[in-house]
Amino acid sequence: MRKLFVFAVLMLGILSMQGFAQEAEEVTEEELVKYAAMEAKVQAFIQEKQTTMEEMIKExxxxxxxARYNELKAAWGNEDKLKEIEATDEEKTAYSEIQAYIDSIGDEVKEYMTGLIMDQEVLGAATYNKVRRAISADPSVKEKIDSLVAEIKQDSSADQ
Structure with missing residues (x-):
């Protein structure tokens, strides 16, 4: 009987702590908008890098x-295939330079996003973490953010 009582008290304590944590972690509309604005900025930054990469390849x-870039990409790392497609040293160098740019994009995006997250005026780390936890706990939060990002993109394209 004593074990049952202790178990019941512990369960009530856990349930009350969960309720408190949920109340404390409720995400406001303002926080969602700030998070969505940060995501929209990151997506625009990625799009800008993607466009630069495409131009590097085309030009x-x-x-x-x-077409030739894709041939080199398919053969890259296999000397026999590179010989088969008659890849020149100049093409290999040019391909390597483009790949170096592509490889750097991930780090640039991470640095840019981190800067936005850490900037209290843009988002702030605490808000970022709070929204990420809410997304993990409730998929509808991610849907709401996606909707807000789409609105932000639509508004910014209408302004241009």
Whole structure:
């Protein structure tokens, strides 16, 4: 009987703590908007990098465009395939430079996003973490953020 009583008290304590944590972690509309604005900025930054990469490939005089780039990409790392497609040293160098840019994008995006998250005026780390926890706990929060991001993108494209 004593064990049952202790178990019941512990369960009530856990349930009350969960209720308190849920109340304390409720995400406000303002926090969702700030988070969505940060996500929209990151997506725009990624799109900008993607466009630059595409231009690098299309406008590269050595490679001559996307088709040759894709051939080099498919053969990359296999010397026999590179010989088979008759890849020149100049093409290999140009491909390596483009790949170096592509490889750097991930770090640039991470640095940019971290800067936005840490900037209290943009989002702030505490708000970021709070919203991430809410997303994990409730998938509808992510849907709401996605909807807000779409609205922000639509508004910014209408302004241009």
């Amino acid at each position: 590269n005089e050595v490679i001559g465009g996307g």
